[in-house]
Amino acid sequence: MAEYEPILLKNVGKEGSACIQVYKASGGYGALEKALKTMTPDDVCQEVKKADLRGRGGAGFPAGVKWGFLPADRQVTYLCVNADESEPPTFSNRVLMEHDPHSLLEGIIIAGYATRATAAYVYMRAEFTEQFHIMQRAVDDAYASGYFGKNILGSGYDLECYIHRGGGAYVCGEETGLIESIEGKRGWPRIKPPFPAIEGLFGRPTVVNNVETLCNVPHIIERGADWFLAIGPQGSSGPKLFCVSGPVNRPGCYECSMDITVRELIESDRFGCGMRDGKKVKGVLPGGVSMGIITGDELDMKMDFADPAKYGLLGLGTAAATVINEDTDIRIVLRNVARFFAHESCGQCTQCREGTSWLYRVAERLAAGAGRLQDLDLLADLSVSMGMMPGLSICGLSDGATFGIKTIVSKFRDELEGYIRAQTPGKAEAALSIVN
Amino acid sequence: MARITIDGVEIECREGISVLQAALEAGLDVPHYCYHPGLSVVASCRICLMEMKSRHPQTGEMAWSPKLVPSCQTNVSDGMEVRYKSPKVVEAREKLMEFLLVDHPLDCPVCDQAGECLLQDYAERFGHATSRMVEQKHVNPKKDIGPGTMLYQNRCILCTRCVRFAREIAGTNELCVVNRGSRNEIDVFPGKPLDNPLQGNVVDVCPVGSMLDKDFLFSQRVWFLESGDSICPGCSTGCAIRIDHNHGKVYRFKPRYNPGVNDWWICDYGRFLYKHINDERRLTKIKMRAADTQETLDWDKVIDVIIRRLGEMANTADGRSIAIVLSPFLACEEAWLLGKAVRKLAPQAVLVPGYLPDGEPDRVFPVGASGDDVKFTIRGEKCPNSRGVEVIIAKLGGPAVTFAEFLTGAASGEYIGVWITGGYLDNWVTKELLSACMKAESLLVQDMLPTELSDKASLVLPMCSIAEREGSFVNATGKLQPFAKAMPAGEGRRSDGQFLLDFANRVGAVDCPGVFNGDRVRTLMATDTGAFDEIWVAPAPPAHQH
Numbered sequence: 001m002a003e004y005e006p007i008l009l010k011n012v013g014k015e016g017s018a019c020i021q022v023y024k025a026s027g028g029y030g031a032l033e034k035a036l037k038t039m040t041p042d043d044v045c046q047e048v049k050k051a052d053l054r055g056r057g058g059a060g061f062p063a064g065v066k067w068g069f070l071p072a073d074r075q076v077t078y079l080c081v082n083a084d085e086s087e088p089p090t091f092s093n094r095v096l097m098e099h100d101p102h103s104l105l106e107g108i109i110i111a112g113y114a115t116r117a118t119a120a121y122v123y124m125r126a127e128f129t130e131q132f133h134i135m136q137r138a139v140d141d142a143y144a145s146g147y148f149g150k151n152i153l154g155s156g157y158d159l160e161c162y163i164h165r166g167g168g169a170y171v172c173g174e175e176t177g178l179i180e181s182i183e184g185k186r187g188w189p190r191i192k193p194p195f196p197a198i199e200g201l202f203g204r205p206t207v208v209n210n211v212e213t214l215c216n217v218p219h220i221i222e223r224g225a226d227w228f229l230a231i232g233p234q235g236s237s238g239p240k241l242f243c244v245s246g247p248v249n250r251p252g253c254y255e256c257s258m259d260i261t262v263r264e265l266i267e268s269d270r271f272g273c274g275m276r277d278g279k280k281v282k283g284v285l286p287g288g289v290s291m292g293i294i295t296g297d298e299l300d301m302k303m304d305f306a307d308p309a310k311y312g313l314l315g316l317g318t319a320a321a322t323v324i325n326e327d328t329d330i331r332i333v334l335r336n337v338a339r340f341f342a343h344e345s346c347g348q349c350t351q352c353r354e355g356t357s358w359l360y361r362v363a364e365r366l367a368a369g370a371g372r373l374q375d376l377d378l379l380a381d382l383s384v385s386m387g388m389m390p391g392l393s394i395c396g397l398s399d400g401a402t403f404g405i406k407t408i409v410s411k412f413r414d415e416l417e418g419y420i421r422a423q424t425p426g427k428a429e430a431a432l433s434i435v436n
Numbered sequence: 437m438a439r440i441t442i443d444g445v446e447i448e449c450r451e452g453i454s455v456l457q458a459a460l461e462a463g464l465d466v467p468h469y470c471y472h473p474g475l476s477v478v479a480s481c482r483i484c485l486m487e488m489k490s491r492h493p494q495t496g497e498m499a500w501s502p503k504l505v506p507s508c509q510t511n512v513s514d515g516m517e518v519r520y521k522s523p524k525v526v527e528a529r530e531k532l533m534e535f536l537l538v539d540h541p542l543d544c545p546v547c548d549q550a551g552e553c554l555l556q557d558y559a560e561r562f563g564h565a566t567s568r569m570v571e572q573k574h575v576n577p578k579k580d581i582g583p584g585t586m587l588y589q590n591r592c593i594l595c596t597r598c599v600r601f602a603r604e605i606a607g608t609n610e611l612c613v614v615n616r617g618s619r620n621e622i623d624v625f626p627g628k629p630l631d632n633p634l635q636g637n638v639v640d641v642c643p644v645g646s647m648l649d650k651d652f653l654f655s656q657r658v659w660f661l662e663s664g665d666s667i668c669p670g671c672s673t674g675c676a677i678r679i680d681h682n683h684g685k686v687y688r689f690k691p692r693y694n695p696g697v698n699d700w701w702i703c704d705y706g707r708f709l710y711k712h713i714n715d716e717r718r719l720t721k722i723k724m725r726a727a728d729t730q731e732t733l734d735w736d737k738v739i740d741v742i743i744r745r746l747g748e749m750a751n752t753a754d755g756r757s758i759a760i761v762l763s764p765f766l767a768c769e770e771a772w773l774l775g776k777a778v779r780k781l782a783p784q785a786v787l788v789p790g791y792l793p794d795g796e797p798d799r800v801f802p803v804g805a806s807g808d809d810v811k812f813t814i815r816g817e818k819c820p821n822s823r824g825v826e827v828i829i830a831k832l833g834g835p836a837v838t839f840a841e842f843l844t845g846a847a848s849g850e851y852i853g854v855w856i857t858g859g860y861l862d863n864w865v866t867k868e869l870l871s872a873c874m875k876a877e878s879l880l881v882q883d884m885l886p887t888e889l890s891d892k893a894s895l896v897l898p899m900c901s902i903a904e905r906e907g908s909f910v911n912a913t914g915k916l917q918p919f920a921k922a923m924p925a926g927e928g929r930r931s932d933g934q935f936l937l938d939f940a941n942r943v944g945a946v947d948c949p950g951v952f953n954g955d956r957v958r959t960l961m962a963t964d965t966g967a968f969d970e971i972w973v974a975p976a977p978p979a980h981q982h
Contacts, residue, residue: 169616186613191479191509347594347613347620348480354535357618361571378568385531392482392504392528432570 004270007239008215009255012099018134020141023102029147031218035110036155039221044114048217051225052237057082057173057210058288058317059396060305063217067115069197070205078201079117080182080208081108083124083135084166084173087288088340090320092241093211095253097124097131100215101138105161107214109147110221112159115207119160123178126168135163170344174395175208176200177346188348189395212241232257236304236316246323247279248272258316262286263299265321272323279325283412287317289337290400292407296326312410314403330412331367331419334405338363341401352398355386359405370431371420379409440516455507455518456484464520467529467558469643470595471508473977474700474811475604479509481595483532483558487519504528526562533563539574539618540644541590549645551658555593574618581623582610582630584704585638585647589621592646598622598638605701605811607802608632622646633814634801636707640691640700649688651708656687664922665692667909669765669861669902670706671815672822674911676974677702679710679903679922686710686903686923694974697915703814712861712901717886719898720928735930738897739939743781745878749853750782756852758782759842759876762829763790764819765859767907768916768968769957770932771821771828776964777940778855779834786835788842789825790857791864793818815912818861824910824968831965846872858883858890859899865889882932900925900932906954907933908971915972918954933957 011017011026023029035044049064070077081104085093096104108120122139124132139161142148150158164182166172172181176190179201200206216238220228229237236258244265245251250273254265262284266272275281281296286303292313294301301311308316324333342360347353359382362375383402386392393399409416420428437448442459449458457473459466469481485504490513492499498515504525507518519525537559544550576589594613599622602611610630614623624630630638639649661680668675668689676694680687689710691702712718722733724741733741749758760778762771778785796816802809829836837845846854847868854876858864865887873879873889881893890896904925908918925931934952941949948960962968 191477191506342617345617347615347617348478350480350482350532350593351535353594353618353620354538357574358535358538358569358571365571385528386535392485392532394480 004256006255007219008096008103008212008241009100009253011103012095017099018101018138020102020138020145023100028102029106031222032106032109032147033153035113035221036153036157041114041116044110044221047225048114048220051220051228052235053213053216053220053228054236054238054305055210056212056216056240056319058087058290058315060316063111063209063213066197066209067111067207069195070115070207071198074116074205076204077115077117078204078206079108079112079115079120080175080178080196080201080206081120081122081214082173082175082178082208082210083122083128084178085128085211085318086125086170086173086344087290087318087320089245089285089322090243090288090318092243092253092318092320094128094131095241096211096215097128097135101135102142103215103218104135104211105138105142105147107217108161109152109159110217111207111209111214113152113155113157117159117207119162121182121201122161122163123172123182124163124165125172126166128165132163132165139163169346170340171346171395171397174397177395178208179206186346188346189397191394233259233302233304235306240303240319242271242303243318243320244272244323245320246284247276247325248323249274249276258304259302261300261302262294262321265303266299266323275323275325279327281323282326282328282330283324283333283408285322285324285337285404286319287313287315288320288400289322289340289404290397291315291317292403293324293333293411294407295411312407314399329367329419330408330415331363331371334408334416335360335363335367337404337408338401341397341404345397345401349393349398351386351392352401355382355398356401358382359401363405365428365431366416366420368431369419369423370428371416371423372428373417373420375420376409376413376416379405383409438512438514438516440512440514440518442518443521449512451512453512455486455488455510455512455516457508458512459507459518459520466507466520467554467562468508469554469593470597472597472600472641472700475597475600475641477508478596478600479506481532481593482506483529483536483562484508485528485532486525487522489517491515529562530564533559534567534569536593537563537567538569539590540593541573541575543591547588547591547645548648548653548658549591549642553645554643555591576621579623582635584635584650585630586650586653587622588646588648590646591644592622593644594620594622595643596622597641597643598647601634601638601641602630602632605637605801606632606634607804610635611638632803633703633705633799634701634812636704637691637701652688656682661687662923664903665920666902666922667820667917667919668698668702668706668709669820669859669909670703670709670818672817672820672912673698673813673815674820674909674915674917675702675706676917677706681903681923684923684926686713692974693977697911697913697917697972697974698812701812703812705814709861710903712885713903715885718884718901719886719890719896720926721896721898722928723890723893723896725894735935736938738895739935739942741895742880742939743943746778746781746853749878750784752852754852756850757835758785758853758855759788759837759846759851760785761788761790761839761842761854761856762825763857763859764792764822764825765790766821766825766857767905767909767919767933768821768824768828769907769954769961770905770936771825772832772961772965773933773936773940773946773957774855774857775828775832777936777943777945779832780940780943780945784835786837786842786845786851787829787832788837788839789822789829791839791860791869792822793860793864813912817912820911821909823912823914824908824916827910827967828965831967843868843872846875849875851876853878853880855880856882856889857899858885858887860885863887897935898929900929904929905931905933906952908954908958908968910968916968916970917972917974918958920954
């Protein structure tokens with residue numbers, strides 16, 4: 001692991017880092033001036049495309065390519081900023097918005113300029129209360145300094161910015177669910193096509209980008225795509241925020257290039273500083289709960305966009321690692337993961353609506369010590385027949401719901417079977433005979 | 437026309453329709469819950485998934501999609517290939533049926549929908565006999581969501597057809613989905629019940645037994661019902677309906693697909709008109725005032741009486757004539773036969789278009805829509821055939837007056853005999869009409885429900901309801917829509933068409949002996965009048981298009 005100079009978190013910890021004066025004093029809004037005064041919108045798009053800035057929200061779709069999907073003859077374009085950060089152990093967007101809201105706003109204006117957006121909507125999750133006030137203050141200050149509104153910095157470019165607060169639903173972090181929610185509707189993801197780039201918010205071409213993705217944009221403009229590409233491995237370039245939580249000595253949000261391993265995240269002095277009380281790692285949910293689990297033997301997995309798939313995970317996800325130590329009952333992990341998705345499924349698609357709650361009911365029974373061996377096969381089978389990849393649901397929530405379950409059951413099957421064998425005989429039958 | 441291949445069989449289909457629609461039109465019975473051809477596509481039930489090979493937007497090459505694709509959401513394109521019976525699709529569908537039944541109660545024996553339930557049908561055909569679901573099922577209580585509809589939330593599969601109906605067709609937005617995930621429920625806002633003139637349709641669009649009609653609730657198992665196609669007599673829209681009856685009693689009207697007229701819908705006013713058919717007050721016997729005769733009359737003998745009396749009146753020397761009032765509830769054939777037969781005996785008989793129950797303005801849906809956005813119209817003219825009767829009177833020629841002129845004329849004693857037809861669905865007789873008709877020496881009233889007029893008539897002929905008649909109506913947009921007889925006329929009654937045909941045959945006005953046949957009489961009528969040659973018959977919807 002090479003030495004790493006923080007880029008995204010460089011202002012974090014500074015006195016008054018959320019103030020516009022402090023931000024500007026450290027060169028803030030310089031990239032914006034550069035973009036508006038020396039580059040055309042297409043130049044900005046090209047630069048971001050060249051930098052191969054992959055979306056930090058979870059799916060890792062290249063932002064520049066996404067912008068390129070907008071129809072050329074559009075009249076109105078909207079930019080939606082996904083600040084709904086609801087993946088369970090994830091809090092990197094929150095750190096950015098709390099400590100460096102202006103870097104996000106600068107990214108929004110540059111991205112808005114590149115996509116010729118007329119309005120930007122920042123969709124913040126309901127639980128962001130303090131962060132909302134910080135962001136609103138920052139937006140107000142930016143308006144006062146002429147960074148939003150008409151004719152920004154004399155460039156002739158107009159952009160309005162609104163902060164929209166959600167109602168507390170995980171599924172509103174899905175881009176079309178987010179759009180529906182901004183429109184004032186129930187946050188049910190839309191069927192695609194049409195994709196948001198063609199028909200998005202209020203039926204207009206729309207780009208939805210994550211907070212962290214947009215925070216990268218000013219740096220790309222300032223220092224160029226080649227600088228960005230030089231950070232981290234190929235295909236996973238640029239700075240990345242990682243969250244570490246669970247029984248480690250120093251949980252938190254850290255920045256690094258994407259060539260680090262899960263082991264480093266846990267053990268390095270710069271990150272987790274090792275396990276609390278010297279316990280062993282039983283498993284890690286390295287990308288939020290929806291990407292799946294790796295065991296303590298798989299800690300050499302790289303936290304980039306390519307490696308997680310080799311370990312049977314869905315992807316990098318939000319790069320928020322939840323560490324589980326040897327004392328943890330894996331049945332409880334299973335139950336908690338299942339409970340989250342049963343609670344958060346929007347209920348639109350049949351498989352996801354019924355499947356998530358069914359998985360939870362089975363997981364709950366297992367956790368209560370009333371499991372049956374065939375329940376493990378059932379869990380594995382259900383999680384295959386629910387996913388988006390067979391094409392069974394509108395959005396990716398069901399995939400997220402199943403990958404956690406699927407990987408826990410396959411990777412910790414021995415342990416789960418052990419628990420079931422050790423149960424009081426007849427307990428499962430007794431539990432089920434009450435029902436049936 | 438686009439050509440697509442479904443499971444190796446090439447079919448031709450209309451451009452711009454969905455693959456599901458194309459498959460349904462080609463006769464494939466593809467299961468679907470959330471898809472309804474009259475509502476927007478949400479693609480959320482995921483049971484119509486298929487494997488699809490289509491042109492890649494970038495490369496232009498034909499490629500199989502790695503995912504299963506909802507066929508309701510995907511439009512056909514030329515050269516597309518689709519697999520509907522492949523193992524992958526079959527397995528996905530089986531699993532889906534299992535998911536749908538995870539929280540569905542096994543209460544088919546007490547569920548009104550049983551027998552016409554898509555969940556039953558598809559579970560039987562595509563599902564497994566057993567479920568791996570052994571946990572406690574979620575239980576949702578039933579909810580009273582409005583004056584006409586009961587919501588059995590437990591049985592709901594969240595297809596949201598009802599929500600979309602209230603939003604897109606009625607435009608009243610009473611229904612919504614509340615809560616999340618498997619706790620999702622259909623609900624109304626507090627204090628805003630489902631109460632609009634089209635609300636009964638949510639029961640029809642519901643593929644399961646979740647939305648149930650309070651009126652029909654527990655009154656009949658659907659497999660005992662016999663059905664006949666008909667046209668709603670409630671207003672001049674002329675909605676296609678199905679009449680469900682058992683043992684001479686009608687239990688409900690259901691809408692029939694009729695594009696451009698009522699599409700898939702009917703209004704509540706029309707829906708509950710079935711009650712007049714079962715009305716116990718309905719006239720059942722031919723009645724003649726005692727002063728005129730003592731003999732009991734049957735339908736054949738009464739024709740003799742009528743012929744005799746009409747003949748006498750036609751030949752009076754005092755210049756008074758006979759008025760024939762043709763009700764807008766008569767079918768075209770009936771009005772034509774009556775006019776034709778009476779004119780044969782009394783060529784100077786005056787034809788009068790019957791009283792028009794009119795007054796309220798038309799109501800359009802969605803509420804507030806205009807122009808092409810209008811999906812459904814409830815007409816203010818509360819009778820089915822005023823246009824047809826007008827055409828008949830015009831084509832028969834000879835003396836004719838308006839209903840208002842008839843009233844004035846009759847009040848001044850202009851008519852020696854009046855033959856007045858009714859069939860109205862509520863009391864329609866005004867004091868003016870009553871006193872005017874009383875001036876005639878002979879008053880023949882042909883009506884369904886008793887009125888003051890029928891009480892005072894010299895001869896009363898019981899009329900049949902829409903379910904027991906056959907013929908055709910001309911609706912507000914000029915469409916001639918034939919309807920069939922859904923059930924036999926009750927005891928003592930004779931179908932009006934049959935009676936009038938017998939009468940017309942006897943006087944030699946037509947030569948068409950035997951059983952009344954709508955098509956045959958319509959052909960005669962079209963030849964005679966030079967009108968009514970264009971018939972609008974609602975096309976049959978593809979199988980299983982609920």
